[in-house]
Amino acid sequence: MSIYTRLLRRLATTAIIAALPFGASAAEKTLTIYTYESFISEWGPGAKVAEAFEKTCGCDVNYVGVADGVELLTRLKLEGDQSKADIVLGLDTNLVAEAKATGFFAPHGLDTAALKVPGGFSDDAFVPYDYGHFAVIYDTETLKNPPRSLKELVEGDPSQKIVIEDPRTSTPGLGLLLWVKSVYGDEAAAAWAKLKDRVLTVTPGWSEAYGLFTKGEAPMVLSYTTSPAYHMVAENTERYQAAPFSEGHYIQIEVAGVTKNAKEPEVAKKFLAFMTSPEFQSIIPTTNWMMPVAATKDPLPDAFGKLVNPQKTFLMSSEEVAANRKAWIDEWLAAMSEN
């Protein structure tokens, strides 16, 4: 079986390489992009993006995928100066300050003023490529009157449960924490203490939460406004919908940046520019299930027209998040752990 022979050879080379002080040499003009795993999975945007970019740049795109955006940053910190990354794609706005503090990123020098990101985002090192708003997704078959505001979610019937993610271990979890903080400010702890009774459970990551939700364990889950698009496009069902909240929604913006040690800085910068082109932006919606930040070649699928379009967008600066995250998580822990 060819897969086995390949794998065995890989294991063998691993053993041999481990004994040698030198690794393999790099191919000519290869753009190495660090990203999260779902970006490069077979249905993700990765392959199409690489194909489209390789046509214009005369280079090879090489992806390195790790679990998620947070892992991406951990990986960079572990690798330090020796990172092979030319581009890091997939950090979110909350991680930007921490990422910049590492000093690994170079200014991109692009004009991003034309990009359409709700609430606006501009940074000298990072370019946004898509965004999504956090939202409570509900099951229309089991929940007839979904909450119309965060206040209604907090104060509503405790027997109608929601599954949320843990801010200590997941991005959406942190998103909800910041959302509640943005709306409630100093009253956030009291809001959490009230919401607590509605929370069925707090999962370590999005997958567990969404799995529980689709198994019917709870009629609501914390996810993205774009989640219903997947169900409409891929599964042809309108069963799962996002609940628009009158206060507004917290946003998650995904960004990419060029590293200081990039071996191909020119190609890398070209990629960042390509990232906001209609070519790239057209791939994003139905592969990454996020909203494009610039014009697409073709109109978005109908499903995207039916999505909740938040009237107000919350976004805290990543410096503020970095400075307060620990205190806010402690506050959350205390409120959620009370009996």
Added chain:
Amino acid sequence: MSGAAERRMTIAAGAFSLGGILLFVALAIIALLAQSGGGDNGAPFDAYVWRVSRFTLLQAILSTILSILFAVPVARALARQTSFPGRIWLLRLMALPLGLPALVAALGLIQVWGRQGFLNTILVAIGLNDPISIYGLFGILLAHVFFNMPLAARLMLAGIERIPGEYWRTVANLGMPSIAIFRFIEWPAIRGLLPGIAGLIFMLCATSFTLVLTLGGGPAASTIEVAIYQALRFDFDPPRAIALSALQIALTGALLLVLKILAPPPLEGETTGKAMRRFDGVSGRSRLADGLWLILALVFVGLPFAAIAYSGLQADLPRLARDAAVHHAFATSTTIALLSAAISVGATAVMIRAQQITSRRRQAGAAARGFAGTISASTSLVLLVPPVVLGAGWFLLLRPFGDVARFAPAVVTAINALMALPFVYRVLAPAMATHAARTDRLAASLGIAGFHRLRWIDWPPLRKPVLMAFSFAMALSLGDLGAVALFGSQDMTTLPWLLYSRMGSYRTADAAGLALLLGLICLVLTVLGTAGENGRREGRDV
């Protein structure tokens, strides 16, 4: 080769394996500590840590006690009712939970015990409107008992089966009532194994992460492992991660030590190797009681699997079967599982043998005792070093040698082999002790050594425990997501990784199909692992 040379070689090999393990762990920790640059992030042990530690201990102790309380009657029923219909399949089923990624197990349990689960649907149908809630301590305990009761029962069963066959005849001849048989014969055999079993379960529960968070209902239910994960991933604070790991090891180590001191030494009955046949457990009442326990175990362990299978069958299986990514993940997972199981079983067997040889010398010196003690301790405590710490440490170590992704298969294999050590040790150590007591002198006097000893003396009686250990180790490796995450590269996709990845991209049906596939692979493994238990017992004394 002379016997003495062989003994020296075995000791050397054992010392080498032990050294390898310690070095593997130590290097990772040193690398991580060196990386951090000494930034002081305040006292690592704040009120939060203590609260989390308290909960870790509480849930782990309760989980351990419940798993064992449930396992004792199940093991006893399995031992007594050798002709219970489908007994061998029940045994195989009981090896399966080990191979389940936590997420899959949680979803399977929820389909049975959850708010919309099978059980609550029945309860609601019969008019109860306040169904059982799995979320909270109850759910955590349930999940941990689901994972560990079968493990405990199988280890206890192996212990009961090592009781000399003559005992059962004497028991039958004396007409000892079943309660006395339990108290005087079975319990002493189980009791000797309890520190090991309880320690293993305790460690597994103490380091539990996904299950505790998902089923815990809120952050009040968090383990130290959650804090370690948080420290390393979200805060990138290696010294804190390591301090917390050390705390985890210290707390658990202290508890294991207490267990060891309190518990009596294991009972080593020397048997003549005659096939065991029991004469008790034939009365209607014991049959009924045993049958009920076995059915309870079957339902408890089986239903979540049935739920997983049911969900899996809803997936587009033919498409998955043709999916190249699935083929690749399957090949990667099975290869890693095979290699890590082989390493784990091989290293453990060598270490146990070396332990036996050094401690049997008439004057086992302090060095020999230290050696034997280190082996026992390291085979237990290694489970407490979080894979995320090992992975990160080795990532740093290998970084200077080129693309780290190249080393991923080797590191993941090594970490999996390490994780399986405690299981393998607990399966092999008692079996090898009994075997050595039976054959060492004879083999030595006949001068049977080396390959011939392995082939003719060791393999036939040890085949069963070795296969069992091997299938345990493989299942563990198959279900592990652990270290792969950090190394992630396009070529290194394991089945759990693929499963999580599909789940993370809304492909829940695919994930369910993959869970079914994982379950089936584990089933095949345990069928291999229990090979030889089915056959008619030979060697009856005519």
Added chain:
Amino acid sequence: MNSPASVSAAVSLKDVEVRFETTKLTFDCVIPAGQIVAVAGASGSGKSTLFNVIAGFEEPEQGAVHIFGEDMAGRLPAERPVSVIFQEHNLFAHLDAATNVGFGISPALHLSAGDRAKVADALKRVGLDGFGGRLPPTLSGGERQRVALARALVRHRPLLLLDEPFAALDPGMRAEMRQLLRDLHDEEGNTILMITHHPDDVRLLADSVLFLDRGRIIAHDTVDRFVERRDITAINRFLGRE
């Protein structure tokens, strides 16, 4: 159903048949009460199976087993008037000698002060006065067998099956044990069946001999007649007369 002769018989086996995968054993015999009977034969000849059938560890496919005139069909080992002692592992290694003997009085180990006195007395009778607190691994092979014998004593079963009880003992110890067994037999008046490989045991202890060969009882004679027989090769071989 019982013939007058079998009423005074300790054991009566009629057309008893036990089948294994490749072999079939058939037993037919009547053993008078009150005797010491040596059971001999090459290994694999069916001695242990014969004991298993009598003790109830093995249910015959066919035939009737009577012990002291009673049909044993369907009776559990403990419900038969039989005590059994094996070559080894008669004692539970993790329980002390007195406890092991105590099981002979109460299988659930509910022992009164009087029972404990009986246990102590039984140990005394087998020459192990004061050994009650010792754990089996600290006793010699002969001492362990004496404890097993003490347990048989307190059980008071009229039929005692001994499966090579002295096989692991040295000649001096064997002689002692033979004497002890003889004395106890004289006091108790029980019936003893003893599997042995030693012509000495046959000559010095037994009243009669049951000789098995390839799954059948081929001779049942008094010791005097048995040692005189020259017609059967297997017996000649057993007695060392090739």
